[in-house]
Amino acid sequence: MMASEMDKTRALLQSCSTESIISSLGLGIFCMVADKLLQFSIIHQSEWLRSLSDNAIHGVIGMWSWAIVIGIKKKADVGEIILAGFLASVIDIDHFFLAKSLSLKAALSLPRRPFLHCSTVIPIAALTLKFIMHIFKLKDSWHFLPWMLFVSWTSHHIRDGIRHGLWICPFGKTSPLPFWLYVIMTSTLPHMCSFVMYLTGTRQMMPSKPGIRIDV
Numbered sequence: 001m002m003a004s005e006m007d008k009t010r011a012l013l014q015s016c017s018t019e020s021i022i023s024s025l026g027l028g029i030f031c032m033v034a035d036k037l038l039q040f041s042i043i044h045q046s047e048w049l050r051s052l053s054d055n056a057i058h059g060v061i062g063m064w065s066w067a068i069v070i071g072i073k074k075k076a077d078v079g080e081i082i083l084a085g086f087l088a089s090v091i092d093i094d095h096f097f098l099a100k101s102l103s104l105k106a107a108l109s110l111p112r113r114p115f116l117h118c119s120t121v122i123p124i125a126a127l128t129l130k131f132i133m134h135i136f137k138l139k140d141s142w143h144f145l146p147w148m149l150f151v152s153w154t155s156h157h158i159r160d161g162i163r164h165g166l167w168i169c170p171f172g173k174t175s176p177l178p179f180w181l182y183v184i185m186t187s188t189l190p191h192m193c194s195f196v197m198y199l200t201g202t203r204q205m206m207p208s209k210p211g212i213r214i215d216v
């Protein structure tokens with residue numbers, strides 16, 4: 001069923017609440033500052049520290065993005081947010097798989113990019129997860145999981161894109177993303193996701209407040 005213009009407008013308004021816009025401004029600022037801090041600090045001297053903090057930034061961006069999508073309301077949301085951060089960080093282990101070694105040196109000097117860094121994998125993985133959950137009739141409360149995977153992994157790919165571009169296998173890769181584009185894409189991604197979640201009914205729209213009418 002197609003959403004009516006009215007529904008679309010309401011979905012747009014709800015995915016761009018004042019709090020969520022302020023939080024994504026904060027996320028944008030974090031993106032701008034985090035990588036700069038890495039370059040100037042003592043962290044830069046050690047390969048391990050550099051990789052760990054790089055991975056931690058992926059995790060923080062993943063958590064922050066999901067927090068914008070759901071808006072923290074109850075205690076249980078914190079667990080969800082931590083899971084989103086884990087998902088955003090964990091895909092870097094494919095470096096070690098491809099290197100077939102736990103050596104950081106080997107993982108960082110791969111002849112090609114490891115498979116979880118191919119952006120085509122994201123929609124495929126999200127849809128597969130959705131399908132699996134449908135088959136096994138997983139509880140409704142887990143319906144957000146494919147969306148979380150999408151947001152976390154996409155935010156990781158966008159950030160890696162500053163150095164490597166986006167790799168859309170089997171079609172090839174884009175040139176490295178300009179830094180400003182990375183900041184804009186990262187801070188708007190949660191809004192786009194929650195907009196689509198509202199439209200597809202993954203998230204329930206709040207009933208419109210009595211007394212407030214939106215004329216469209």
Ligand SMILES: [Zn+2]
Pocket residue numbers: 091092117156160
């Ligand atoms: Zn990566």
